[in-house]
């Protein structure tokens with residue numbers, strides 16, 4: 064699985080890619096707060112560790128319902144009533160993109176397959192491209208040196224991509240302004 068810092072920077076990057084001139088501002092932080100919340104929303108299934116006594120069983124059920132594309136299709140029309148992006152079709156596009164990117168990031172890691180098409184298919188997608196951190200409900204794993212190293216590496220890579228996208232967006236919006244002035 065990807066860790067929270069990696070998901071957060073990915074969500075922020077998507078929000079910047081789709082941002083219009085009004086949203087591309089530090090003063091409009093609510094758009095970016097919501098992007099971070101959305102980027103972590105699929106991991107709401109972490110609560111399974113609290114209700115399923117067997118951690119290994121809970122781990123098997125994770126990355127199914129709340130990480131599936133049909134779930135995102137169902138939940139997105141509900142989310143647009145609370146999310147700040149306007150108009151609604153654009154809000155739906157941004158929310159759906161951030162949620163889907165979360166699942167894509169998760170399936171890049173070893174041993175953490177994602178059931179993208181649940182409930183229509185139980186096929187698990189897993190590319191095993193990156194080494195994994197298995198928290199499996201044990202929050203102590205988060206403060207282990209290897210996990211901290213992993214979090215920092217993921218966060219730094221995410222931050223570099225975010226900064227590059229911000230620079231490109233800034234240039235694009237400035238270019239548009241010059242073209243219309």
Ligand SMILES: [Zn+2]
Nearest residue numbers: 064105106169
């Ligand atoms: Zn996840």
